[in-house]
Amino acid sequence: MDKPSVIDKEDLNKLIAKLNQQGYKTIGPTIRGEAIVYDRISSIEDLPEGWTDEQGPGHYRIKKRNDKALFGFNVSPHSWKQFLHPPEKKLWTAEKNGSSFKIIPEELENPKFAFIGVRSCELHAIAIQDKVFIQGPHIDSVYQINRKDLFTVAVNCGQAGGTCFCVSMQTGPKVNSEFDLALTEVLEKDKHYFVVETGSDRAQSIIENLDLRTAENQELKIAEEIIDNTAQNMGRFLDTEGIKETLFENLEHPRWEEVANRCLSCANCTMACPTCFCSTVEDVTDITGDHAERWQKWDSCFTMDFTYIHGGHVRNSTKSQYRQWMTHKLASWIDQFDSSGCVGCGRCITWCPVGIDLTEEVAAIRKSDKTKIDNI
Amino acid sequence: MAKKKPKLAVWKFASCDGCQLSLLDCEDELLALAEEIEIANFPEASRAFIKGPYDLSLVEGSITTPHDAERIHKIRRSSKFLVTIGACATAGGIQALRNFKDVNEFISIVYANPSYIDTLQKSTAIADHVRVDFELRGCPINKAQLLEVISAYLNKRKPVTPAHSVCMDCKRKGIVCVMVSKGDPCLGPVTHAGCDALCPSYNRGCFGCYGPKEIPNTSALSKEFKRLGKTNEEIKLAFRSFNGYAEPFRKESEAHEE
Numbered sequence: 198m199d200k201p202s203v204i205d206k207e208d209l210n211k212l213i214a215k216l217n218q219q220g221y222k223t224i225g226p227t228i229r230g231e232a233i234v235y236d237r238i239s240s241i242e243d244l245p246e247g248w249t250d251e252q253g254p255g256h257y258r259i260k261k262r263n264d265k266a267l268f269g270f271n272v273s274p275h276s277w278k279q280f281l282h283p284p285e286k287k288l289w290t291a292e293k294n295g296s297s298f299k300i301i302p303e304e305l306e307n308p309k310f311a312f313i314g315v316r317s318c319e320l321h322a323i324a325i326q327d328k329v330f331i332q333g334p335h336i337d338s339v340y341q342i343n344r345k346d347l348f349t350v351a352v353n354c355g356q357a358g359g360t361c362f363c364v365s366m367q368t369g370p371k372v373n374s375e376f377d378l379a380l381t382e383v384l385e386k387d388k389h390y391f392v393v394e395t396g397s398d399r400a401q402s403i404i405e406n407l408d409l410r411t412a413e414n415q416e417l418k419i420a421e422e423i424i425d426n427t428a429q430n431m432g433r434f435l436d437t438e439g440i441k442e443t444l445f446e447n448l449e450h451p452r453w454e455e456v457a458n459r460c461l462s463c464a465n466c467t468m469a470c471p472t473c474f475c476s477t478v479e480d481v482t483d484i485t486g487d488h489a490e491r492w493q494k495w496d497s498c499f500t501m502d503f504t505y506i507h508g509g510h511v512r513n514s515t516k517s518q519y520r521q522w523m524t525h526k527l528a529s530w531i532d533q534f535d536s537s538g539c540v541g542c543g544r545c546i547t548w549c550p551v552g553i554d555l556t557e558e559v560a561a562i563r564k565s566d567k568t569k570i571d572n573i
Numbered sequence: 574m575a576k577k578k579p580k581l582a583v584w585k586f587a588s589c590d591g592c593q594l595s596l597l598d599c600e601d602e603l604l605a606l607a608e609e610i611e612i613a614n615f616p617e618a619s620r621a622f623i624k625g626p627y628d629l630s631l632v633e634g635s636i637t638t639p640h641d642a643e644r645i646h647k648i649r650r651s652s653k654f655l656v657t658i659g660a661c662a663t664a665g666g667i668q669a670l671r672n673f674k675d676v677n678e679f680i681s682i683v684y685a686n687p688s689y690i691d692t693l694q695k696s697t698a699i700a701d702h703v704r705v706d707f708e709l710r711g712c713p714i715n716k717a718q719l720l721e722v723i724s725a726y727l728n729k730r731k732p733v734t735p736a737h738s739v740c741m742d743c744k745r746k747g748i749v750c751v752m753v754s755k756g757d758p759c760l761g762p763v764t765h766a767g768c769d770a771l772c773p774s775y776n777r778g779c780f781g782c783y784g785p786k787e788i789p790n791t792s793a794l795s796k797e798f799k800r801l802g803k804t805n806e807e808i809k810l811a812f813r814s815f816n817g818y819a820e821p822f823r824k825e826s827e828a829h830e831e
C-alpha cells in the first residue's frame with residue numbers, strides 16, 4: 198500500500214460521513230453511563246473525547262484525561278462479538294400444520310458494519326472467531342452475514358491498560374493483521390492528528406477521496422515511538438513458552454482448587470471474552486403448541502447445563518469448570534484452531550467480579566509446576 | 574372427539590398473592606390458556622371451584638401453621654403434577670425471617686390475645702413437606718417464565734428456566750457490571766437467573782429475588798463485599814431477605830452474625 202497519510206480530527210468526521218454514505222452502519226466507542234461502550238456513532242462528537250479508562254482485576258472506572266484524545270482508553274466492557282455473534286438470536290419459527298409442521302427460517306439482513314476504533318487484540322479476536330464460524334466445515338450463517346462487509350478502522354494503542362497483555366500473546370499493540378484503515382493518534386502541544394495506514398483497496402479509494410497529505414518521516418517516527426512505548430508498558434505479562442504442555446501436565450495441581458474457592462462460576466469472563474464462542478439452543482412453544490421457536494444464546498462452560506448429558510453433568514464443580522475454561526483458552530485451542538484462544542485483551546480479568554487473573558493463575562501453576570518439582 | 578382439557582388449580586399458603594397475580598397479569602395469553610386448560614380452582618380469579626383430582630397444581634406461599642402443614646398433603650394427594658411458584662413456596666419467603674428468632678416473642682408483642690394464635694416456629698418451603706415436581710423461583714415470579722412452565726407442561730417438554738447466574742443475562746443484555754464499574758455490591762453472581770437482570774438494567778445491584786443459583790459461591794462473594802467496604806451486618810442483611818432461608822443464603826448470613 199501507499200505511504201501512510203495524515204488525517205486530522207475534522208477529516209475523521211468526513212471519513213465517518215463517507216462510510217455512512219456508502220451504507221455502512223458506523224459503530225464505535227462512546228460514553229454510556231459510567232463506561233466507554235461500543236455503540237452507533239455518527240460523528241466524532243460521539244467519541245469519548247478527553248476520557249480514559251482505568252482497569253484492574255475486578256475494577257473499571259472512567260476518568261478525565263488532561264488532553265483531548267479521542268482514543269485515549271483501552272478496550273470496552275463488551276467486545277465487538279456482540280455485533281458479529283449476537284448474544285441472542287432467533288434461528289427459526291415453526292408452525293403446526295395439521296399433523297405436520299412447517300419451518301420458517303429467519304430472514305437475514307446484511308447490517309454492513311463499520312467498526313471504528315478496533316484495537317489490534319480485537320482484530321485478532323475477530324480473526325479467531327472467523328476461523329470458528331466461517332472457515333470450518335460448519336458455517337454460522339448469522340455470523341457470516343454480519344461479518345461479510347465489515348469495514349475496520351483500527352487504532353494502534355497509545356497506552357496500555359492495566360489488564361492488557363497483547364505483547365505476551367503477540368497480538369498487539371501495533372495492528373499486524375487484516376484491517377481496512379489503521380490510525381495512530383498523535384497529541385503534541387498544539388497539534389492533534391492521526392497517522393493513517395491503508396490495508397485494503399476499498400479503504401484506499403475512500404482515503405483518496407479525502408484528499409489527505411502524505412505523512413512526513415518525522416510524523417511516522419513519532420507514531421512508531423508511541424506504539425513502542427505502549428508495548429513497553431503492558432499491564433500484565435503471560436509466559437506462553439510451552440504453555441500447552443505445562444497446563445496439561447498440571448491438571449491435578451492444587452491451584453485449581455484454590456481458584457475454585459474464589460471463582461463464582463458466574464460466567465462473566467466467558468461472556469466478556471471476545472473469542473469465547475459457545476452457544477446453547479433453546480426451544481420454546483406457546484400455550485397452544487401451534488407455534489414454536491428456536492433461539493440461540495451465548496452459553497458458558499461455567500454453567501451446569503453446559504455438560505449435562507444422560508446420567509448427569511460431566512463437569513459439576515467450579516474446579517473442573519475453571520480448569521476447562523483456562524486449558525481450552527490457552528492450551529487445547531492450539532490443537533483445535535492452530536492458535537491460542539487468548540488475545541490478551543484483559544477483559545476476563547477486569548470484568549471478573551472477584552478479580553481472578555488468568556496471568557496470575559498460570560504464573561502460580563508454573564511456580565510450583567508439579568512435573569518439574571517431581572523431577573528434582 | 575373433543576380432547577379432555579387438563580385441570581389446573583392454584584393454591585395459596587402464607588404469601589402476598591403477588592405470584593398468583595402474575596397469572597392474572599398474563600392478560601393476552603389468558604384466553605388462550607383457558608382454551609387449553611380447565612381452570613378448576615383459582616380464587617383470585619373466580620369463586621368457581623371444581624373438585625379434584627387436578628392435573629397441574631400451582632402452589633404459592635409457605636407453610637406457617639399446623640393447619641397448612643396438613644392441607645398441603647391433601648393438595649399433593651389430589652395433584653398429578655405440583656409446581657411451587659415464588660420465593661415463599663420455594664424457600665419460605667420473607668416471613669421466614671422469623672426462623673432466625675423466637676416466634677413466641679413476636680406473638681406476645683404483636684397480639685392482644687396471643688392465645689388465639691396457632692402458628693409454627695418456622696416458615697418453610699413446600700418441598701420441606703411434600704414432593705414437588707418443579708420449582709419456579711422469584712419474588713415475584715416472572716410471568717413469562719410462568720407461561721413457559723405451563724406451556725412446557727401442556728406440550729410435554731422441559732421448561733426453559735436456566736439455573737445459571739443473573740450475570741449471564743446481564744452480560745447478554747450488554748449491561749455494564751455495577752460491581753466492577755461502580756463498586757456497588759450485587760448478588761447477581763450467586764443468584765438464579767429469571768428476572769432478565771432487572772436491577773442491573775436500572776443501574777443497581779441484584780437483591781437476590783430468585784434465590785441461590787446452581788453451585789453458588791456465597792463466601793467468595795461476601796469476601797468481595799468486604800473488600801468493597803461492607804460490614805458483617807450489611808452482608809448478613811444482603812443474604813437475609815426474600816430467599817434468606819434458602820440454605821446457601823441462610824448459611825452465608827449466619828456466617829456473618831456478630
Ligand code: SF4
Pocket residue numbers: 466469470471472473526538539540541542543544545546
Ligand atoms: S481470555 Fe481474557 S484476556 Fe484472553 S482474550 Fe479472553 S477475555 Fe481477553
Ligand code: SF4
Pocket residue numbers: 459460461462463464465466467499548549550551552553
Ligand atoms: S473467573 Fe471470575 S468471571 Fe469467570 S466465572 Fe469465575 S468469578 Fe466469574
Ligand code: SF4
Pocket residue numbers: 463465550739740741743744748749750751752753759760761762770773778779
Ligand atoms: S451487575 Fe451484578 S448481575 Fe450484572 S454482571 Fe455485575 S455482578 Fe453480575
